[in-house]
Amino acid sequence: MGSKAREKILELLMIRKSDGIMQSEICSELRLSKSTVSEILADLEKKGEIVRERIGRAYRIWHANFAPFPVKGQVRVGVLRAAEYPHVLLAAEEVNARVIVFDNALELTRSLALGSIDIGVSPLITQVLFGLLLKSLKIHAVVAYNGSGVVSRKKIEKARTFATTELSAMENNLKLFLERTGIEAVKIRYFSSAERMIAAYEQGEFDAIAVWEPYFTLLDGYKYEFREVVGEFPCCSMASNANFYSEHKQLVVEFTEKIRACLRSMSEEQAVEVVKRLGFKEIGDECIKGAIKNYRFSAEIDTEDVKYLENYGIKLTEENIRTLIVSL
Incomplete structure (x- = not known):
């Protein structure tokens, strides 16, 4: 009992x-x-x-994963199921953080804004939008660039129906991709979960999907990397809840430094192993290695990263940048 x-x-x-x-x-x-x-x-x-x-x-x-305030003796780090940040996951392990895996960027970033997690890794654009609206985030570093694209069951010029995740880098890059390739989408469907979107794609509900690694490498179909059309782009960034940062600034600084140290020292084998723990244990090592290579990992942020958001129609003022971006 x-x-x-x-x-x-x-x-x-x-x-x-x-x-x-x-x-x-x-x-x-x-x-x-x-x-x-x-x-x-x-x-x-x-x-x-x-x-x-x-x-x-x-x-x-x-x-403890959801208490809307800092939990004594714990650091809660939210991540998405992706191959995008092995260096962040290794750093979280080294500081004995509680890692919470989310199904979608909206839920993760909302939890971060409300204080249910202390540090979160989600799309830069999602963090910026939540930060502007709720003023409860501090963005510290872009952790990866690229690593996503369109997978289509037919040649892309013949694709008319698409799917993507909502309010994410996928959604905005898909729209940019369609605009620059001149492809006219008849319908775009939005999903909150990559797994449900992929299941619908495999059942033939639409022609193509915008998806990140390792799903991009895993799926069958014609493949088009976003960076080949829109150029290199910042994907996920690391941010902290503003109240948590105010109370535990040194801890956030030390975690950021740990991410940089792991980025410098991690081996390919370490990166593969830590990514597989996110629910990809059945995927072969070579597939994970290929997925990881489609990213450029980072632990910094600069004005060019913020400026890239103008491609999505988001132009931040100097005051916005000072309020949101806290490079450590």
Whole structure:
């Protein structure tokens, strides 16, 4: 009963995400006794799996992955399922950070803006848009360039229906790609999950998809790298929640320096191994190596990266740049 009850409590907390749940609600929703819930939560809190906040005479509970404030003794790093940042993942391992894998850039960047994660790696454009709207992000470095493109079941000039992920580098590069190649899209479908988009593509629901590595290398079809048409472009960047940065600036500085150190020292074998841990264990090493080579990794940011966003119709003012970009 104890292990099953523990799993049910963690599952419920994962569902509630940053909303959390009152301790009394756990008892009623899962039909568990107060003593059982109290005992399990005490053990989970001790192990750093949950966070409790006293509200009057009661407690609100969060899974540590989703508490909307810094968790004592932990650094939470959000990433997407991609081959894009082995150096970031290695740095996270070295500082014993809690790595949280998200299915889409919107959810990750929203969690970062709200403080449910402390540091996040997601598309630069997504971070800039959230940062401008909510003013709760500090962008510190571009971690990779390129590494994505269009995969089509027919020659690209004959493709008319496309799919991409929403509010992402994929979406904006696809539109730029179509504009510069003169291809007229009859329909563009948007997905929140790369896996669901790929499944729909393989079922023949549309002609082509805009996707990143290692999916770009894995999928069958005609392949067109974005950089061959739009030039080199910044993809994902590393940012911190503004409040977390304010309270733990030195920690963010040290993590950024660790990323740079890992970038300098990581071997190809290390990069492959850490990428496979994101859910790509069934993929062959040679495929992962090919995917990794389609990126240019980085741990810096400069004005040219920000200026590239003008290709997407986003022009930042000097004040915007000073507020958003904090190079460490």
